[in-house]
Amino acid sequence: MAGLSDLLSFLTIRNLSFLILAYFIFSWLEQIIRYRFFSPIRNFPGPFWASVTRLWIAYHNLKEDECETELALHKKYGPILRITPTMLLISSATLLPSVYARNANKSKYYVTGSFGKTESLFNMQDNKVHAHYRKIAAGPYAFSNIKKMETLVDVRMRHWMATMEDRFVRKGGQGEVFDFAPWAVFMAYDIISEIGFGAPIGFVESGTDVDGLIQGFHDGLPAFGLLGRLWPLTYKLKNTWFGEKFLVAKPEDKSGIGMLMRFRDKLLAQRRRDIEEGKAGDRIDLLQTFIDARDDDGNPLTDAYIKAEILLVLLAGADTTGTAFQGMIHHLLTNPATHSRLLQEIDSATREGKISEMPAYDDVIEHCPYYVACVKETMRLNPSAPNIFPRTVGKGGMEVGEGVWVEEGVEVTCNPWLVHRDPAVFGSDAEVFRPERWLEDEEQTKMLNKYNMVFGYGSRTCLGKDIALMELYKGPLLFLRTFTPRLTDEKKPGIWTVKGGVAFWRDMWMTIEKRCI
Ligand code: HEM
Numbered sequence: 140m141a142g143l144s145d146l147l148s149f150l151t152i153r154n155l156s157f158l159i160l161a162y163f164i165f166s167w168l169e170q171i172i173r174y175r176f177f178s179p180i181r182n183f184p185g186p187f188w189a190s191v192t193r194l195w196i197a198y199h200n201l202k203e204d205e206c207e208t209e210l211a212l213h214k215k216y217g218p219i220l221r222i223t224p225t226m227l228l229i230s231s232a233t234l235l236p237s238v239y240a241r242n243a244n245k246s247k248y249y250v251t252g253s254f255g256k257t258e259s260l261f262n263m264q265d266n267k268v269h270a271h272y273r274k275i276a277a278g279p280y281a282f283s284n285i286k287k288m289e290t291l292v293d294v295r296m297r298h299w300m301a302t303m304e305d306r307f308v309r310k311g312g313q314g315e316v317f318d319f320a321p322w323a324v325f326m327a328y329d330i331i332s333e334i335g336f337g338a339p340i341g342f343v344e345s346g347t348d349v350d351g352l353i354q355g356f357h358d359g360l361p362a363f364g365l366l367g368r369l370w371p372l373t374y375k376l377k378n379t380w381f382g383e384k385f386l387v388a389k390p391e392d393k394s395g396i397g398m399l400m401r402f403r404d405k406l407l408a409q410r411r412r413d414i415e416e417g418k419a420g421d422r423i424d425l426l427q428t429f430i431d432a433r434d435d436d437g438n439p440l441t442d443a444y445i446k447a448e449i450l451l452v453l454l455a456g457a458d459t460t461g462t463a464f465q466g467m468i469h470h471l472l473t474n475p476a477t478h479s480r481l482l483q484e485i486d487s488a489t490r491e492g493k494i495s496e497m498p499a500y501d502d503v504i505e506h507c508p509y510y511v512a513c514v515k516e517t518m519r520l521n522p523s524a525p526n527i528f529p530r531t532v533g534k535g536g537m538e539v540g541e542g543v544w545v546e547e548g549v550e551v552t553c554n555p556w557l558v559h560r561d562p563a564v565f566g567s568d569a570e571v572f573r574p575e576r577w578l579e580d581e582e583q584t585k586m587l588n589k590y591n592m593v594f595g596y597g598s599r600t601c602l603g604k605d606i607a608l609m610e611l612y613k614g615p616l617l618f619l620r621t622f623t624p625r626l627t628d629e630k631k632p633g634i635w636t637v638k639g640g641v642a643f644w645r646d647m648w649m650t651i652e653k654r655c656i
Pocket residue numbers: 260261262273331451452455456457459460463522523524528592593594595596598599600601602603604606607
């Protein structure tokens with residue numbers, strides 16, 4: 140009894156607080172020692188704090204200087220860096236095939252369930268599970284299917300061009316000053332919702348960020364960046380009341396994702412009604428191809444899964460493409476010689492009848508090589524997702540240099556923003572915008588294409604690549620062929636912003652005038 144009362148008298152609030160504090164300090168020290176001296180990646184270089192806590196990368200991600208910090212560290216330490224206690228970052232483009240090997244699983248960085256309870260392709264970690272679902276999605280995203288949707292893209296393009304002319308070209312005088320940045324994204328959202336469910340959200344029509352969707356999406360990006368970077372904490376919280384409430388997106392949420400989910404649910408319900416009443420006709424959008432898709436046993440996909448994939452189309456496909464469109468206009472307005480060479484190519488292809496009033500995807504690829512090079516060069520220097528895409532090293536480990544091995548289970552990643560600046564592949568001027576590099580020599584072009592990471596790498600590459608390129612081979616071309624854009628202040632050609640590993644441009648203030656070919 141005396142022992143118990145002694146113990147109780149010792150457990151004062153002060154002593155208890157001291158014990159809790161001591162526990163945390165001890166656990167932290169134990170973690171530092173374990174990560175510094177017993178980790179399988181202890182011998183790889185990098186900043187001390189990155190090797191002992193994920194807070195280092197989280198801090199730089201929040202500060203929006205992750206890419207630049209890592210580029211400086213690569214210059215100091217070489218192509219392989221330890222950027223978290225369990226993760227290596229590799230900047231050598233030629234190591235992409237090893238990091239993104241066929242059977243590599245995505246690491247736990249891809250937090251499952253964050254875009255809703257049912258998982259879409261993007262977050263599936265296990266490569267076998269992913270392969271099963273990717274086979275089903277291959278049909279809807281097949282190039283032959285996407286080609287059928289080209290007319291949908293054209294309708295939206297025409298609407299966007301007409302709106303630009305109505306709103307911003309003032310006849311006989313100075314053009315109206317406007318910010319190009321949101322207009323590029325308005326176009327991309329309307330196209331992706333047209334392709335996704337056969338209806339534009341209405342950004343171009345209204346000329347506004349409908350329901351604050353784009354702002355809501357941008358506001359959610361810092362949290363998106365942190366959830367993956369601090370994944371052990373995220374997994375601990377995910378199944379708690381807090382996690383259910385704040386970490387898993389739901390249609391009832393006020394956020395941009397919640398709004399997109401409601402929009403998607405309404406259109407799916409409408410489509411189901413149309414099908415029942417025989418009114419769906421010959422729909423050719425992605426929603427219909429997912430509804431018509433069957434698994435290996437001939438069963439249709441569940442509505443929950445269709446919803447997850449359609450949400451992914453909106454999340455992965457709109458902002459990313461808008462960013463590339465913004466980037467291309469930014470680079471051309473800041474490189475007048477490139478701009479004028481490009482116009483020569485487009486104008487003569489148009490005059491010779493090789494590309495029509497609405498440029499066709501195939502014609503642009505065939506007749507406008509310099510234009511295609513400008514699109515590639517834009518996305519090389521400013522990839523829309525300058526992010527880490529980590530995989531877990533599989534059985535037997537992985538060789539990352541002569542005699543240098545990384546053990547099974549370690550997280551390894553590349554980041555397209557860094558890989559595309561590797562001078563060994565992209566040249567000593569890799570940090571400069573120079574589209575000519577894609578056209579100089581056949582072998583070199585092959586190599587640049589081989590080590591291009593803008594749409595990811597390996598078996599998890601972007602499924603929407605053809606859709607994005609279809610937009611990018613039309614939109615900027617139409618805009619530049621029809622209008623002469625002029626920056627209102629040449630010293631302010633737009634601000635490149637990266638939040639949570641996703642990039643966009645801001646403040647691209649300009650005027651446009653009609654041009655004659
Ligand atoms: C310029 C535009 C785009 C860029 C830069 C881009 C980039 C990427 C990247 C880097 C990945 C790989 C992620 C990883 O390894 O974890 C990816 C995956 C994906 N993207 Fe895109 N994307 C773009 C447009 C689109 C569009 C338009 C769609 C759909 C309409 C789309 C749908 C997807 C899907 C479904 C995946 C997951 C593929 C899988 O895991 O099997 N993307 N994208």
